[in-house]
Amino acid sequence: MSPDEPHYLLGHTESELRRLDIQGDLYRDITRGAFERAGIEAGMRVLDIGCGTGDVSLVAARLVGPDGYVLGIDRGEGALAVARAKALAADMPWAEFERHEVADFERTSSFDALVGRFVLMHQSDAAAVLAKAARSVRPGGVVVMIESYMELLRTGGHSHPHSPLYDRIVRFKSEVVSGAGADLHAGGRLRSTFGAAGLPSPECRLETRLEGGAASPYYAYVAESIRSMLPEAARTDVRGFTAADVPGLEDRLRSEVTAIDGVLVVWPAVIATVRL
Numbered sequence: 281m282s283p284d285e286p287h288y289l290l291g292h293t294e295s296e297l298r299r300l301d302i303q304g305d306l307y308r309d310i311t312r313g314a315f316e317r318a319g320i321e322a323g324m325r326v327l328d329i330g331c332g333t334g335d336v337s338l339v340a341a342r343l344v345g346p347d348g349y350v351l352g353i354d355r356g357e358g359a360l361a362v363a364r365a366k367a368l369a370a371d372m373p374w375a376e377f378e379r380h381e382v383a384d385f386e387r388t389s390s391f392d393a394l395v396g397r398f399v400l401m402h403q404s405d406a407a408a409v410l411a412k413a414a415r416s417v418r419p420g421g422v423v424v425m426i427e428s429y430m431e432l433l434r435t436g437g438h439s440h441p442h443s444p445l446y447d448r449i450v451r452f453k454s455e456v457v458s459g460a461g462a463d464l465h466a467g468g469r470l471r472s473t474f475g476a477a478g479l480p481s482p483e484c485r486l487e488t489r490l491e492g493g494a495a496s497p498y499y500a501y502v503a504e505s506i507r508s509m510l511p512e513a514a515r516t517d518v519r520g521f522t523a524a525d526v527p528g529l530e531d532r533l534r535s536e537v538t539a540i541d542g543v544l545v546v547w548p549a550v551i552a553t554v555r556l
């Protein structure tokens with residue numbers, strides 16, 4: 281991060297960029313399904329806010345094809361560089377990436393669709409950010425926001441049979457995320473966030489995956505999440521994991537889950553969709 285870059289809870293270290301890559305794999309089908317249902321198709325112009333390493337933008341880019349256009353915006357130059365490299369490797373030059381604060385970006389009515397994933401949860405005023413971004417969408421265009429509903433795992437079932445290690449991880453992650461000011465209820469709140477942003481009432485659905493078995497990438501994702509969170513945990517004095525825990529964490533979680541032939545509930549996502 282450059283010194284003038286506003287704080288983002290997880291930063292953009294190499295470990296965090298790797299975590300975003302695995303996250304992309306875990307949520308790609310959910311994201312593509314949401315965009316297809318919303319009618320995102322060939323030739324459309326799509327704006328992706330908080331694009332990170334570009335996974336969401338590239339899902340949209342595949343759907344809109346070479347006659348369409350996708351612009352991913354993010355405040356993090358490191359993430360944008362990865363996103364540009366991915367678009368190049370995927371041979372999709374119609375996906376472009378620019379550095380902007382979402383709240384400072386406006387191109388009135390120039391997009392057919394606004395999309396974003398796991399970005400409103402990091403805003404102190406999510407409705408204001410969404411309202412501003414939606415001004416860039418033409419009348420009749422669509423808005424699709426995908427937000428995590430972390431609170432469901434903290435207060436409900438997160439594994440079957442119960443995984444004590446995952447329980448510790450869920451509690452730690454929830455505490456760090458909320459301690460940093462992010463919203464554990466962002467998904468559950470999406471309907472009211474749309475309303476407060478002056479948008480029509482969205483269709484909302486909840487989706488997730490159940491991960492188990494030795495080959496799941498989820499154990500690595502979780503371990504990288506914990507690694508990315510350690511600086512923030514130290515800053516806000518959240519205890520539970522230290523740097524010494526991280527190297528073996530992926531294998532310990534895999535062993536615990538496979539030994540009980542269990543499944544872990546991946547952080548659930550709420551998809552809110554509306555046509556303007």
Ligand SMILES: C[S@@+](CC[C@H](N)C(=O)[O-])C[C@H]1O[C@@H](n2cnc3c(N)ncnc32)[C@H](O)[C@@H]1O
Binds near residue numbers: 304332355380381399
């Ligand atoms: C959890 S990541 C999600 C990345 C991507 N949407 C995905 O699902 O893989 C959140 C991203 O939003 C960016 N971000 C958060 N708030 C932002 C803001 N107000 N303006 C621009 N970027 C923002 C962060 O830099 C980070 O890359």
